[in-house]
Amino acid sequence: MTKENILLIEDWTLEGRQSYIDKNRIEVELSIEHAAEELSDSDISRIFGSMDEVVPEVIKRFLVPNLDPDKVPCRDLNLFSQLKFWAKHKTCGQSSLSGIDSIRISDEILTIDGELGSVFDRISKTLKCFNEMVDADLVGYWLIANKKLCAELSDGYTISIEREHSPTQKTRYKSDASFRFLYLYLDLGNRVSLREHCCRLDYEYKYLRKNKNQPQYVAPQYPESHTLKHGIRQFIAKVIYELVLEKDNFERIDLALSRPFAKKALLDQYEFDQNMKEAYWPKLKQLKVLGGNYDD
C-alpha cells in the first residue's frame, strides 16, 4: 500500500532522531500504542515483554546509534507502527534486517529463476513476488480464487468448498488476480512471442505495480490514451492466445492455475468489446474445460 509521508523523518543522525522524538513524542507514542492494540496477539507480549513495554522499547530502538535509514520500511511517523520491523530489530539485531523497502519492478523480479523445487515452492515464491508487485487486495482475491488448489498442494488440510455466489465485481477481481499471477508464474513476459510486443511494458507498468490498494487495482497511467488502453488490451488478448496455443504442453498445475480466470468475467474486467469477447471467450473456455474443477 503506497502512502503519503506523514511527519517525515529527515535527519537520521542520532541527534536528529532524538530531536524528532522530542518534537513529536505524543504522536510517536500514540502511533505505537495504536499499532500494538490492533496487532495484539501473543507474539507482541512474547517479543516485547508486555504491551506496556512496546512504546519504550520501540523508541529505544529508534534511538540506537546506528539505525540505517536504508533498512527501515518507511521514513515517517508510520515507521513507529511497523511492529514486525521493530520485533525483528529486537530479536535479530539490525544487521540481519534485509532491504525491506525495495519494491521495484524489474526484469530480475519478473524472472522466477534458479532451482524451483516443488510446485508448492514455486507457487509460494511466485506469490511472494506477486505481493511485491500488486495491491494487497489482489493477493487476497488470488488466495480465495485458488483455495481448493492450495488445499490440495498443502496436503495438510481438507476443505469443503462453499459454493457461494460471488458478487460480480468480486468475481472479476479474482479473475484479474489469477490472470496476473499466472503471467508471473509462467514468466510470460519473457516468452519470445510476448517479450517484443509493443505494449508489454505498458501492461506490466499498469498491472504489476503497487498503488493505493483501491479498485481497479492498477497503476495510474500517464495519462492513458485511448490508443494505449487499446494496445494494452491487445497485449492481454495476445497472452490469452498464447496460453491457449500452448495448453497441450501445460502441466496440470498450470491448467489448474488458469481455471479461476477462465471466465467471461475476465473479459469484462479488461473491457473487451463484443467482437473481442466473441473471439476470445471460446479460447478461454478451452482453458476452463482443461482446468478441471479448481475454482472457488
Add this chain to the structure above:
Amino acid sequence: MMIDKLTLDAMVQGQEVAQEYWDQLLREPEAGRLWFEAVERRKKIDRYIQLVSLSPQTARLLKLARRSISSLVDISDRIVVDFTPTNDPLSNVLGSEKESTVDRETHDEFKAGVREGEKEAVAAGKSGAPLLPMLAAPIAAFVAASIAASIFQDDKRHSQEFYQGFTNIAWNTDRVEEMEAGASLSFQSSLLKSWHYHYLGEDGWLRPEDAWHVDIKDGPVVLSFFSEDKSNIDWEDAMKSDCLKAILTIIPIEK
C-alpha cells in the same frame, strides 16, 4: 499454527518476510480471510496515524473512547450510514433519490428538515456546524441494516470507490474514515438513541434524526453513538456507562 498478526501486517504492506511465512500462508485453510483481515487492520492503523498527525488531541480522545468499547459483545444490529457526497449542501441533500423502508412522506419531511437546518446553519455563518434539530417528528419506521445496499446508488463512480465498503458501523466498534468536505451523513439504527460530536475543543449532543455536515475547517471529528439517551450527562460519563456504543472518527479532506 496460525500465522501471526505482526508478520501478516508486514506482508500486506509488501514488505520482505521470509519465504517460510508465504509457505505457511498457503497452508492456511482460511488464508484469504486472514489476509483481508490483515489488510483491514493496516488500513485502520494508517488512518489512525493520519489522525494523530492532524490532531493528537483528537487521537488521544479516540484512544480513551476505544477503551470504553467492549468488543466481546457482538450485536447484529448496525448503524446504517446514509451518505450524500457533494459540496452543495442544498442540492446534495435534496438530490438524494435514496429509497428506503422509511415512510415516504416522513422521508420527504426529513429531507426538507435537513434543508431548513442547512439554511439556518448557513445563515448563521456556520455552515460547518452540526445540523442541530432539523426534524420535529422522529423517523417513523425502523430502518434495518438490510437497506445498506441502496446507499450509494446516486454517487459518482469515484465516490463509490472512495467509500467502498463503508455502509454501516457495528456496535461496540470504532472506525476512522476520510470524508470529502461537503458530504452529509445521517445515521439510522433502531437502537440508536443519542449521539455526540467532538471537534476542535467543541462538543455537544445530537438526536438520532440529526445529520452531520463534513467541513474541512472542523478538522477531525469524533462521533460517538449510544443505545441510550445520554444527552443529559457528560460524554465522559456516557462512555463509562454499559450501554452499547460505537465511534466514527471523520477526517475531512478536500474534494
